Amino acid sequence: xxxxxxxxxxxxxxxxxxxxxxxxxxxxxxxxxxxxxxxxxxxxxxxxxxxxxxxxxxxxxxxxxxxxxxxxxxxxxxxxxxxxxxxxxxxxxxxxxxxxxxxxxxxxxxxxxxxxxxxxxxxxxxxxxxxxxxxxxxxxxxxxxxxxxxxxxxxxxxxxxxxxxxxxxxxxxxxxxxxxxxxxxxxxxxxxxxxxxxxxxxxxxxxxxxxxxxxxxxxxx
Amino acid sequence: xxxxxxxxxxxxxxxxxxxxxxxxxxxxxxxxxxxxxxxxxxxxxxxxxxxxxxxxxxxxxxxxxxxxxxxxxxxxxxxxxxxxxxxxxxxxxxxxxxxxxxxxxxxxxxxxxxxxxxxxxxxxxxxxxxxxxxxxxxxxxxxxxxxxxxxxxxxxxxxxxxxxxxxxxxxxxxxxxxxxxxxxxxxxxxxxxxxxxxxxxxxxxxxxxxxxxxxxxxxxx
DNA sequence: TAGATTGTTAATCGATTAACAATC
DNA sequence: TAGATTGTTAATCGATTAACAATC
Numbered sequence: 001x002x003x004x005x006x007x008x009x010x011x012x013x014x015x016x017x018x019x020x021x022x023x024x025x026x027x028x029x030x031x032x033x034x035x036x037x038x039x040x041x042x043x044x045x046x047x048x049x050x051x052x053x054x055x056x057x058x059x060x061x062x063x064x065x066x067x068x069x070x071x072x073x074x075x076x077x078x079x080x081x082x083x084x085x086x087x088x089x090x091x092x093x094x095x096x097x098x099x100x101x102x103x104x105x106x107x108x109x110x111x112x113x114x115x116x117x118x119x120x121x122x123x124x125x126x127x128x129x130x131x132x133x134x135x136x137x138x139x140x141x142x143x144x145x146x147x148x149x150x151x152x153x154x155x156x157x158x159x160x161x162x163x164x165x166x167x168x169x170x171x172x173x174x175x176x177x178x179x180x181x182x183x184x185x186x187x188x189x190x191x192x193x194x195x196x197x198x199x200x201x202x203x204x205x206x207x208x209x210x211x212x213x214x215x216x217x218x219x220x221x
Numbered sequence: 222x223x224x225x226x227x228x229x230x231x232x233x234x235x236x237x238x239x240x241x242x243x244x245x246x247x248x249x250x251x252x253x254x255x256x257x258x259x260x261x262x263x264x265x266x267x268x269x270x271x272x273x274x275x276x277x278x279x280x281x282x283x284x285x286x287x288x289x290x291x292x293x294x295x296x297x298x299x300x301x302x303x304x305x306x307x308x309x310x311x312x313x314x315x316x317x318x319x320x321x322x323x324x325x326x327x328x329x330x331x332x333x334x335x336x337x338x339x340x341x342x343x344x345x346x347x348x349x350x351x352x353x354x355x356x357x358x359x360x361x362x363x364x365x366x367x368x369x370x371x372x373x374x375x376x377x378x379x380x381x382x383x384x385x386x387x388x389x390x391x392x393x394x395x396x397x398x399x400x401x402x403x404x405x406x407x408x409x410x411x412x413x414x415x416x417x418x419x420x421x422x423x424x425x426x427x428x429x430x431x432x433x434x435x436x437x438x439x440x441x442x
Numbered sequence: 443t444a445g446a447t448t449g450t451t452a453a454t455c456g457a458t459t460a461a462c463a464a465t466c
Numbered sequence: 467t468a469g470a471t472t473g474t475t476a477a478t479c480g481a482t483t484a485a486c487a488a489t490c
Contacts, residue, residue: 013457015428019420020405037471044405048459053472065466065471082424083431097322104318107380107403111423151430159328176430178423182328184241184265192433194426196417199240202332202399203303205415207236209372209397210304212413234481258447269483274448286447286490 010081014055020045021055022078022110029071037068087112091150091174093165094157095120095135098180102154104131115154117144121161138168145172154178155185166193231302235276241266242276243299243331250292258289308333312371312395314386315378316341316356319401323375325352336375338365342382359389366393375399376406387414 024044028036038056042049056069059077063069079085092099092115103115118133120126125135136144145153153169155162155177162183169177170191179185179195187193245265249257259277263270277290280298284290300306313320313336324336339354341347346356357365366374374390376383376398383404390398391412400406400416408414 009432010428011457012425015424016421019418019424023403023420039471046405049471050460050473051458054458057473063472065464065473066469067466068471081428083427088427097318097325101318101322105419107419111420111427113423152426175433176426178426182244184267190433192426192429194422194429196419196422197240198326198328198417199244199332200237201415201417202334203236203240204233205373205397205399205413206304206309206332207231207302208413208415211230212396212411232481260447270447271449271484272482275450275482278449284448286449286488287445288490289447 008058010058014058015082017045017047017052017055018078018082021052022075025071025074025078026110029075034071035064035068036071036074038063040068082111084111084113087114088152089114089116089148089150090152090154090178091116091141091145091148091169092118092133092154092156093120093138093141093169094155094161095122095125095130096156096158099154099156100130102156102180103133113152116148116150121157138165141165141168142172145169145174149173151175152178154180156180159183229279231279235279236303238266238268238273238276239299239303242273243296246292246295246299247331250296255292256285256289257292257295259284261289303332305332305334308335309373310335310337310369310371311373311375311399312337312362312366312369312390313339313354313375313377314341314359314362314390315376315382316343316346316351317377317379320375320377321351323377323401324354334373337369337371342378359386362386362389363393366390366395370394372396373399375401377401380404 021041024041025036038049038052041052056063056074059074059081061069061073061077076085090113092103095118099118103118108114115133118130118135119138119141120135121138126137128135151174153174155165157165159181162181163185166177166185166187170187174191176192176194177185177187179193182197182199185193242262245262246257259270259273262273277284277295280295280302282290282294282298297306311334313324316339320339324339329335336354339351339356340359340362341356342359347358349356372395374395376386378386380402383402384406387398387406387408391408395412397413397415398406398408400414403418403420406414
C-alpha cells in the first residue's frame with residue numbers, strides 16, 4: 001500500500017473543487033491532451049492557479065515545469081480521493097418527481113454511482129419500474145438494503161417523512177445519506193448526512209441579486 | 222428609509238444559515254412561541270450559540286437577555302435580507318424530469334418564488350401544462366421573459382444546451398440564473414449565477430464516507 | 443438579587459493569496 | 467540559455483471560537 005492510499009482528510013473547499021477539475025480534465029483528454037496546466041484548470045474554475053496547484057499537491061501527483069500535470073494520473077487521483085474509483089450502489093427513498101429525476105439522471109455514471117433499488121410509500125407506484133428500477137414498499141427497506149449491502153441512501157421523500165425514513169436507512173446499515181429534503185435530519189455519529197439544500201442555494205442567489213441591484217447605483221438613497 | 226434597508230453584503234456562511242433559522246423560527250411560532258433564544262437556534266443547526274447571535278446581530282435585531290429574540294421580527298429581517306419579502310417571478314428552461322420536479326415543488330412559497338413560465342425545446346411538450354404552467358418553445362424566451370420583466374431564470378436543460386440557454390436568458394434581461402446543469406456557464410459581470418452542483422455535493426459525501434470508514438480502524442494498515 | 447441570556451472584543455483557526463525559489 | 471511552469475514558505479484575510487462584560 002503506497003502513500004496515496006492513506007486517505008487524508010482533505011480541506012472541504014478542495015473536495016468541492018475536485019469534481020470540476022475532473023470534468024475539465026476529461027474534456028481535455030477527449031480533445032487529445034495528455035497534460036494539463038494549473039493555469040488551464042484555474043481559468044475554467046475562476047480561481048487562482050496557485051490554488052489549483054495546492055489542490056493537486058494534496059493528491060501527491062507531481063507536475064512537470066513547462067508541461068503541466070499528467071491528465072490520466074490526475075483523473076485517477078481525484079477519483080480515488082473521492083471514492084469514485086469503485087462502484088457504489090445506492091438506495092433511493094421516495095419516488096416523487098425529484099426521485100424520478102435522480103433515478104433517470106445519467107450523470108452519475110462518472111461517479112460510478114448506481115441506484116439499484118427504490119422505495120415509495122404509495123402503493124400505486126409499488127411494482128412499477130422507473131428507468132429500470134423497480135419501486136418497492138417502504139417495509140422492504142431493511143431487508144433489501146441489508147441484503148444488497150447498500151451503504152448510501154438517497155432521501156427524496158416529503159419533509160414530513162424525512163426523519164423516519166432516515167432512521168430506517170440507518171437501521172438497515174447505511175453509512176451515508178444524501179438528503180434532498182429540507183429537514184435537518186439527525187443520525188448517529190458514524191453516519192454522514194450531506195444535504196442538497198435548495199433554500200440555502202436560493203438564499204445566496206437572491207441575496208446577491210438584491211445586493212447587486214443596489215451596488216450599481218452610485219449612492220444608496 | 223431606515224438603517225436595515227441598507228443591504229450590507231453579508232458573509233456568505235451567514236446567508237447560508239439564514240434559511241435554516243427561518244425554518245426553525247417559523248416552526249416555533251407555529252407552536253406559539255414569540256421569542257427564541259440563540260441557544261435554540263444553534264442547537265437546531267448544530268452550531269455555537271455565539272455564532273447564531275453574530276448572525277442575528279448582522280440583521281440589527283436586538284434581543285432581550287433572559288428572553289431571547291423576537292420571533293416575528295427575526296422572520297421579517299431574514300426575509301428582507303434575502304430579498305424574500307417581495308414576490309419573485311421566475312422562468313424555468315428545460316421541462317425534463319428535474320424541471321417538472323421544480324415546477325411542482327411547493328416549498329418555494331416560503332421564498333415568495335413562483336415559476337410563471339416554462340420553456341422546452343421538445344415540440345411534444347410545448348403547449349402542455351405542467352402544474353398549471355404552460356410549456357412554451359425556446360424561441361419565445363426573449364419575448365415572454367422581457368414582457369413579464371422576469372429577473373430570475375432556472376436552468377434545468379441538458380448540459381449541452383446550458384450555455385446557449387443561459388445566453389438567451391441574459392439577452393432577455395435576467396439578472397440571476399439558478400443553474401442545475403453541471404456546466405460552468407459564463408455570463409456578463411452584472412448577472413449572478415448560482416449553481417446547484419450535485420457532483421460537488423456527492424463528492425463531499427463520498428469523501429467523508431471513505432474517510433470515516435478508515436478512521437474507525439485504530440491504525441491504518 | 444441571582445441567574446440566564448445577550449453583546450462585544452480578542453484569540454484562534456483554516457483557507458487563500460503573495461512572493462519567490464526550483465526545475466524542466 | 468531563457469522562459470514557462472511547478473512547488474514552497476510566509477503573509478493576509480475571513481470566519482469561528484473563546485473569554486468576558488452587559489443587561490434584563
